[in-house]
Amino acid sequence: MSRHEATAVATTIAGGDEGPGESLWQGAFKRLRRNPMAIVGAFIVALFILVAVFAPLLTPYEPESREWTNLSTNIYVQGPTGEHPLGIDAFGSDMLTQLIYGARQSMIIGVVSTGIGLSIGAFLGLLAGGLGGWFDTIIMRFVDVLLSIPSLLLAVSVAALIAESQFGLMLAIGLAQVPIFARLLRGSMMAQSRSDYVLAGRALGLKRRTLVLNHMLPNSLGPTIVQATLNLATATIEVAALSFLGLGGDKPYVAEWGRMVVEGEGKITIAPWLPFYPGVCIAITALGFTLLGESMRTALDPKQRR
Amino acid sequence: MLRYALRRIGLMIPTLVGLSVLLFVWVRLLPGGPERGLVPPGASPDDIDRISAVYGFDKPIHVQFLTYVKALASGDFGLSIRTNDPVFSSFFDRLPATIELTVCALVLATVIGIPLGYVAGRRQGSWLDSAVVSASLVGVVTPVFVLAIGLKYVFPLELGLFFTQGRESRGSQNEHPTGFYLLDGIITGNLDAFTDATMHLVLPSVALASIPLAIIVRITRAAVSEVIHEDYVRTAQAKGLAASVITRRHVLRNAMLPVITTVGLQLGLLLSGAVLTETVFSINGIGSYLFDAIGNRDYPVLQGYIVFIALMYALVNLAVDLSYGIIDPRVRVP
Numbered sequence: 001m002s003r004h005e006a007t008a009v010a011t012t013i014a015g016g017d018e019g020p021g022e023s024l025w026q027g028a029f030k031r032l033r034r035n036p037m038a039i040v041g042a043f044i045v046a047l048f049i050l051v052a053v054f055a056p057l058l059t060p061y062e063p064e065s066r067e068w069t070n071l072s073t074n075i076y077v078q079g080p081t082g083e084h085p086l087g088i089d090a091f092g093s094d095m096l097t098q099l100i101y102g103a104r105q106s107m108i109i110g111v112v113s114t115g116i117g118l119s120i121g122a123f124l125g126l127l128a129g130g131l132g133g134w135f136d137t138i139i140m141r142f143v144d145v146l147l148s149i150p151s152l153l154l155a156v157s158v159a160a161l162i163a164e165s166q167f168g169l170m171l172a173i174g175l176a177q178v179p180i181f182a183r184l185l186r187g188s189m190m191a192q193s194r195s196d197y198v199l200a201g202r203a204l205g206l207k208r209r210t211l212v213l214n215h216m217l218p219n220s221l222g223p224t225i226v227q228a229t230l231n232l233a234t235a236t237i238e239v240a241a242l243s244f245l246g247l248g249g250d251k252p253y254v255a256e257w258g259r260m261v262v263e264g265e266g267k268i269t270i271a272p273w274l275p276f277y278p279g280v281c282i283a284i285t286a287l288g289f290t291l292l293g294e295s296m297r298t299a300l301d302p303k304q305r306r
Numbered sequence: 307m308l309r310y311a312l313r314r315i316g317l318m319i320p321t322l323v324g325l326s327v328l329l330f331v332w333v334r335l336l337p338g339g340p341e342r343g344l345v346p347p348g349a350s351p352d353d354i355d356r357i358s359a360v361y362g363f364d365k366p367i368h369v370q371f372l373t374y375v376k377a378l379a380s381g382d383f384g385l386s387i388r389t390n391d392p393v394f395s396s397f398f399d400r401l402p403a404t405i406e407l408t409v410c411a412l413v414l415a416t417v418i419g420i421p422l423g424y425v426a427g428r429r430q431g432s433w434l435d436s437a438v439v440s441a442s443l444v445g446v447v448t449p450v451f452v453l454a455i456g457l458k459y460v461f462p463l464e465l466g467l468f469f470t471q472g473r474e475s476r477g478s479q480n481e482h483p484t485g486f487y488l489l490d491g492i493i494t495g496n497l498d499a500f501t502d503a504t505m506h507l508v509l510p511s512v513a514l515a516s517i518p519l520a521i522i523v524r525i526t527r528a529a530v531s532e533v534i535h536e537d538y539v540r541t542a543q544a545k546g547l548a549a550s551v552i553t554r555r556h557v558l559r560n561a562m563l564p565v566i567t568t569v570g571l572q573l574g575l576l577l578s579g580a581v582l583t584e585t586v587f588s589i590n591g592i593g594s595y596l597f598d599a600i601g602n603r604d605y606p607v608l609q610g611y612i613v614f615i616a617l618m619y620a621l622v623n624l625a626v627d628l629s630y631g632i633i634d635p636r637v638r639v640p
Contacts, residue, residue, distance in 0.1 A: 145324035148616045150574035152581075157612055160600060161335060237449045241582060244451050246601050258449075265455050272459055279452035286447035 024222070028299040038295035044288025051100055052107040061094040063101035063255040068092045077271035090263040090274050091253035099281055101255035106285060109170050110235040116174025118228050121181025128182065129189025129220070130212035140186065146179040155238055159247040169248060173238050177231055184227055188220035222300040229293035233286040240282050257282045314627050318620050325616050329609055330374055383610030388602045393610040397592055402485030403473060404591035407584065408576040410507055411514035416569055419519045423526025427561075430531050438523060445520030450579045454513035454586040461509060469506045471588050478502065510587045514579050518572040525568045529561035536560070563633060570626035574619050 032038045051058065061067075069092035071078040079087040086095035128139040146154065159172035192198060193216065201211045240258025242248055248259050257278040264274030349357075358364050362373055377384070383393035426438040461467045473487050474480060480499040482490045488507070491500025533539065534557055542552045577593070584593035592611065599607035 141320055141324055144321050145328055148321055148325060148619050149612060150578040150615065150619070152578040153612060153615060156596075156600060157332065157608065160603065160605075160608060161332065233447065237447070240449050241451065244582060244585075245597060261449075261452055261455065268455065268459050269463065275452070275455050279449070279456070282449055282452065283444070283447045286449075287443060290443065290447055 024219075024300070028222075028296070031299040032295055035295045035299065037291050038299070041288050041291025041293075041295060044284060045292055048103055048285050048288060049107065052104040055100045055104045058100050059094070059097040061097040063097055064093055064251075064253055065097075066092045066253055068094070072267075074267075075270060077267055077274065079271070079273070086277060087271075087273070089253075089260060090267050090271075093253065093255075095274075095277060098255045098260060099257070099277060102257045102260065102278060102281060103285070105254075105256045106236050106239065106282075109166075109173070109239050110232045113170040113173035113235050113239075114177065114228055114231045116171060117177025117231065118181055118224070120175070121178040122185050122224060124178070124182040125185030125187075125189065125224075126212070126217065129186040129193070130208070130216065132193075136186070139182065143179045143182045147183070151176040151180075151234070152238060152241060155242060156245065156247065159242055169239065169242060172242070172247075173235050176238070177235075180227060180231070181224060185220060185224050188223050189216055192216045192220050223297075226293050226297045226300065229289055229296060233289035233293065236282055236286050236289070310631050311628055314624060318624060321620060322617070325613070326375065326378055329612060330371060333605060333609060378613065383613065384606035386599075386607050387604045388598070393606050396595065396607075397610065397614060399485075400590055400592045400595050403487075403589055404577075404580055404584070404593055406486050406488060407507065407510055407514060407589060407591060408573070408580055410511040411576055411579075412518065412569070412572060414511055414515040415519035415522050415572065418515075419522030420526050420565065423523040423565075424530050424558075424561075426523070427527040427530030428534065430527075435527075438527070442520035442523045445516045445523075448516065449582075450513060450517060451582040451586055453516055454510070454583055457509045457513055458586060468508045470509060471506075473506050473589055474499070474502050475506075510583050510589060513586070514576060514583045517579065518569075518575060521572065521575075522565065522568055526561065526565050529564045530557060533557050533561045559633065563630065566629055566633070567626055570622050573622045574615070577615050577618065 055063075068078070068084075068088050072088045072090060072092040077088060077090070078084065081087070084094050084096065086099070089095045089098050124139050124143070128136040149157075155172045155176040158175050159169060162168040162171060189212075198211060198216060201215055206215075236257075239248070239256070240261065243256060243258035244262050248254075248256065253263070260278035261275040261282070264271075264276075264278065267274050362370055365373075381394050383397075385391065386393055386396065389396070422438050426435040429435055458470045462470050469475065478499065480487075480490065480496060480502075481494050483493060484490055487503035488500060491497065491503055539552060539556050542556050580591060580593035581596050582593070583589070584591045585597045588594070592614075595607065596611050598604070599611070
């Protein structure tokens with residue numbers, strides 16, 4: 001039997017516990033569409049992405065313009081008017097514009113930081129789970145050490161290390177996610193390594209690399225993808241928290257939701273809505289990713305398959 | 307049980323050693339070298355050299371590492387750059403405030419969270435269940451400091467309830483033998499001091515409790531709804547056991563395992579949440595100490611804080627694992 005045929009056999013065995021003609025992902029997608037929580041989550045996420053991508057088309061104003069500083073002073077902040085539906089922010093820019101561009105900022109930070117965490121973490125998890133042995137021991141001990149620090153503190157210590165820049169912030173949040181991804185992927189790879197199709201693949205003489213990359217990895221990705229979705233929610237909240245702690249860069253008037261909450265708090269007695277709007281934006285975005293991630297987790301749960 | 311405990315304690319050691327190595331490297335990766343973190347900005351090169359010599363940064367790396375491990379083991383985290391006070395003793399002065407706050411938050415989260423989660427789990431699909439699940443979702447996605455700012459605005463400013471600054475009213479002459487203000491009020495028999503401290507503690511505790519509460523509710527709900535469908539519960543019902551006995555001995559005892567882990571894991575969350583909460587409510591705990599340290603790039607404090615939190619985290623995890631051994635006899639068998 002050639003290696004190619006062996007691969008095909010192993011694949012058939014791998015898909016064996018599914019119904020005829022339906023893969024794990026197809027079944028999961030079906031269940032996802034029937035779940036109202038997933039629909040709401042997907043709707044929020046889609047809206048968030050659309051706003052972030054088409055930000056310039058949605059508002060006539062420039063972000064961070066500070067054009068109306070006379071309407072946002074220490075004793076008076078202008079509320080909603082026809083020209084500014086949500087009023088003026090703490091630094092004299094249009095509030096709605098700041099919120100819209102904040103979505104863009106939040107998406108870039110979330111995607112890049114989760115991308116960093118996912119790629120490094122998954123790489124480590126893949127090495128640990130795929131190679132096993134002393135490699136596994138070393139990587140997992142390292143991950144244990146990182147897991148002994150709460151992720152916000154981990155992000156804080158990295159952010160304090162690297163220069164204050166947007167990329168530094170993303171790197172900090174991303175690196176703080178590495179241990180979760182590493183542990184998760186390694187765990188599901190380990191679970192796969194004892195399953196029948198891996199045994200079959202090994203018996204058929206597949207190379208370890210083929211077995212790990214073409215069979216074990218695709219079958220282990222589910223929980224990692226779910227975690228990535230959930231981490232987009234965490235990242236949105238963590239950026240805000242780092243901004244609050246003064247690690248969000250040196251521009252206070254920037255269109256970033258966490259920063260807007262912090263700066264808005266300074267004027268809360270005269271304009272209580274200033275921190276309220278960006279706070280709600282953070283919560284709704286996090287809610288969207290959480291709902292979507294949680295429903296994906298349920299949909300991919302083998303117990304749900306019939 | 308003793309063997310299990312000892313083995314579990316032994317497992318902590320590699321993690322702590324790894325962490326100290328990591329921190330050693332971290333300080334040496336600081337922009338401009340480790341001495342950079344110890345001098346105020348704008349120090350002359352001569353000053354930097356002198357600091358280097360004092361701290362031994364000019365010595366070979368293995369000598370530095372030994373000195374560092376010795377200092378850590380004796381609880382010497384160095385001096386704060388800003389105040390020049392020993393980091394370790396500053397921690398201990400501020401620790402009661404943080405413990406008081408986190409314990410109150412954790413108690414609040416557990417006392418409300420477990421019954422709510424239990425009821426929701428028992429009546430899955432009811433309106434009560436949906437309400438509890440939705441509320442816990444909102445709790446999870448609301449950033450701690452946003453909630454804290456909101457509470458701070460709504461209650462004292464709009465409704466005139468509770469206090470938002472510090473731990474007791476300005477100018478109080480209360481005695482503080484332990485540093486735990488609630489406890490001090492009781493010990494000294496000063497009821498006014500106790501009430502005053504409580505009024506200051508309510509809002510920070512609620513803000514800090516929100517996320518752990520939401521998580522505890524969800525875990526309890528999931529655990530209970532799984533356990534009530536187990537065969538042994540049906541058997542117990544078939545045997546004709548009283549509902550209260552089934553609840554206590556069969557459902558709760560089995561459902562509590564994941565809940566205890568979760569409660570333990572919340573400590574890490576609470577300690578990082580305390581950084582935000584203490585800052586918003588001007589509480590003089592280790593959280594606000596870290597906030598100041600970040601603002602001033604006070605690396606010895608930052609380093610000490612991380613070691614301290616990791617140690618606490620490890621100890622709590624140990625306690626959780628040991629309590630597992632007590633609740634679930636199967637765990638003790640190696």
